[in-house]
Amino acid sequence: MELKWLHTFIAAARHENFRKTAEELFISQPTVTVHIKLLEEEIGSSLFEREGRKIILTEAGKKFIPIARTMIGVYEEGKAEMDRFRQGYTQKLILAMSPLIAESIMPYVLKKFMLAYPNIEISVQVLDSIKIPEAVLSGKVDLGLSRSEIKNADLTCRPLYEDPVILVVPHDGRDSETAPPLDAEELLMNHYLITHNHPEYWDGLLRSLRLKIPTIKTMAVSQVHVTRRFIMEGLGISFLPSSTVRRELLEGRLLEAPCPFLHLPVAKTYAILKYESEKETQFLQFLSQFRL
Structure with missing residues (x-):
């Protein structure tokens, strides 16, 4: 039994069409027919029957599908294991x-x-x-x-x-040596707060913020890397784990705004x-x- 027969059989079972099977596998349609015929001779059972223009699995074909997948899986895992061995992995x-x-x-x-x-x-x-x-x-x-x-x-x-959570704001061309200190309350009142980019701390943090700044405007963004980009483009500000913006802070592309009026969480x-x-x-x- 050859591995290519099994691949052809599984593709044919999925498409229920020899032409589409041939197109997927980049072989001719007669080759598909030959592979299925040889496989049927090998296992001693008919695998497909025709129903109009379609081919459908016989009961033997349905039984053989998981067996064929297992055989291919064993081969692929064995090949991968030998590749790991050659690369020195144990x-x-x-x-x-x-x-x-x-x-x-x-x-x-x-x-x-x-x-x-x-x-x-x-x-x-x-x-x-x-x-x-x-x-x-x-x-x-x-x-x-x-x-x-x-x-x-x-x-x-x-x-x-535990990673400290900090308020991250855009640079906006500030010179840190001559610019006045960042006013976190003012920033929060005048910018969209990008929220829910972390799975744990946002609900409690928002409750605390709304007690302090009831008019705060929010925009939920599910990913930190998107949040960073949005902040750098001036779309808003956000509370992020410090490790996720370490490089941007060091390079001056983002700034940290101290928030002494808040008890900030940790991530x-x-x-x-x-x-x-x-x-x-x-x-x-x-x-x-x-x-x-």
Whole structure:
């Protein structure tokens, strides 16, 4: 049995049409027919029957679909395992992380980790914090890095860091040495406040702000990287974890406005695990050297 027969069979089952199957696989329609015929001879059962212009799976074909997928999966996983072996990997660590974490210091951390542990292959999935627990619970990933605390009896949620939240405003051409101090209250009264770019602290923060400034105008934006861009373009201001704007503050593209009249929250980073083997322990110990 050849692997290409299985690929042709699965594509044909999906399209219920040999012509579309041929177009997808970049082979001729007669070749599709030959592959299906050879596969049917190999397993000793008819896989398709004609219904007008369509082809539909027989009962044997329906039974064989998951078997064919499993056979291809085993082959692909075996090939991937040999590729890892040739590259010197003995373990694989699959990480899920929120966009907030993925775009901050994580590229630097991963680069350092891969140099320190060349035998561990790293795979990264960037997911919204709300989707990370399910990915860990299902075993699709080994370790989640999230900005949201979760409560699940089958998972461990371990706090890693606390990140100060600051009011971030556009530079607007100010010279920090000669310009008057930034007035956070004035800024909040005269600019849109970009909200809900972090999964945890916004509801409580907005309640406090509206007690102080009832007329505050808001605009919800779900992603921090979009919020940063909007602030730099003068569309508004926002309260963001300091680590997410570290570079922009250092380069003077954004400014921090002190808010002595507010008790500002902290943004936390959590590790989410179902099991903790040696590779997860090594990564978390390595991660503890850095501030996310």
